[in-house]
Amino acid sequence: MSTAAPRTAGPDHLWSVDEHLDDILATVRPLEPIELQLLDAQGCVLVEDVTVPVSLPPFDNSSMDGYAVRVADVEGASERYPAALEVVGDVAAGETDLLRVGPGQAVRIMTGAPLPPGAETVVPVEWTDGGLGEGPVTGMRARSLAPEGATGQVRVHRPAGPRAHVRAQGSDVRAGDRALEAGTVLGPPQISLLAAIGRGTVRVRPRPRVVVLSTGSELVQPGEELGAGRIYDSNSFSLTACARDAGAIAYRVGAVADDADTLRDTIEDQLVRADLVVTTGGVSVGAYDVVREALSSVGDEDEPGSGIDFRKLAMQPGKPQGFGSIGPDHTPLLALPGNPVSSYVSFELFARPAIRTLMGLTDVHRPRTRATLTASGPLTSPKGRRQFLRGRYADGEVAAVGGAGSHLVAALARANALIVVPEDVESVAPGADVEVVLLG
DSSP: OBOSOOOOOOTTOEEOHHHHHHHHHHHBOOOOOEEEETGGGTTOEESSOEEOSSOBSSSOEESSSEEEEOHHHHTTOOSSSOEEEEEEEEEOTTOOSOOOOOTTEEEEEOTTOBOOTTOOEEEEGGGBOTTSSSSOOSSOOOTTTOGGGGSSEEEEOSOOOTTTTEEOTTSSBOTTSEEEOTTOBOOHHHHHHHHHTTOOEEEEEOOOEEEEEEEOTTEEOTTSOOOTTOEEOOHHHHHHHHHHHHTOEEEEEEEEOSOHHHHHHHHHHHGGGOSEEEEESOOSSSTTOHHHHHHTTOOOTTSTTOEEEEEEESEESOOEEEEEEETTTTEEEEEEOSSHHHHHHHIIIIIHHHHHHHHTOSOOSOOEEEEEEEOSSOEEOOTTSEEEEEEEEETTEEEEOSOSOTTOHHHHHHOOEEEEEOTTOSEEOTTOEEEEEEOO
């Protein structure tokens, strides 16, 4: 969702990385909240606090299979001098009609079953003879095989203190507590908690729908035959995976040939399922840079505030960039460069924060840290550009992986970080303290 037009500048203006990112984040707005069923809300962000309506557990219950007894009746019990108790019945999980445990009595109890009135503690079945009149047992026989297990006598070989093996009512959360805070991303543990307190639906910001498409007549889909002068389309797969990793629902569109009309039609067809469009390739100044040709004129009098601004950024890789909005809903569009490393780095720096902003998160950036550079020689960087080098980070140290070429996909696959070299630095010596973006 976009509510403001991006800033524009003269064609010769060299945008900084921070200017471009600030413009994107000032333009993109969080998606409107909706009510979703629990499983549909996985990966979404809560927009309101959730209060516990009922304590967990809602009643005292047993954490073991065993016998519910009074503490005094098993005090001093041992294998040599077991405590003999009368078994007056069973209580299983879900039972509501509970027997009272009186002096000298025991109720056979199952894990999760309510603690019956009169009982003060639970003796695990392994501490008893299981009602068989012999030595300690390792478990209970199935009810169908041992109906007599619910009556007769049980010998207890060890004492149990007050409320041993009892899960107390409200020991997890109490009614009125705050279960989850607004801004929480709902993963499996949070979904589990919501279900446990009886919430069937929850109010969240939906996961953004991101359409990713690559451009270039030279691109061939993986699995197809690779002809002369062709390369496989890796960018659309890479960026779709990046979008999903960021929390989005991502749709990959097959590579679009270098034809402006075809590209415009393809993007327009995709807008119905897009909260953000990401293109890769065709943003430079070449004769076949189709994205720039197709989208430079999409903002007109029929769509006030829309349009794509193509820019040069003071960064390496990723100097050519495009950003704006398109269509009647002013859907944000990020046009990224086509070289694989350039597109990946650009996505991490600009598209990922945009996706996280659409989700309604406040912390939208990858974590950063400082590290000691390990290298056989100094790393060079072009003056006036912020360089992002692929790196391998571990234990406070980082080493560059591969060269500076923006086509080196194999090196990218080995990297887990980006080494940031500021605009005013042209050389970084081994042992220097550098900023590192952690890629997960």
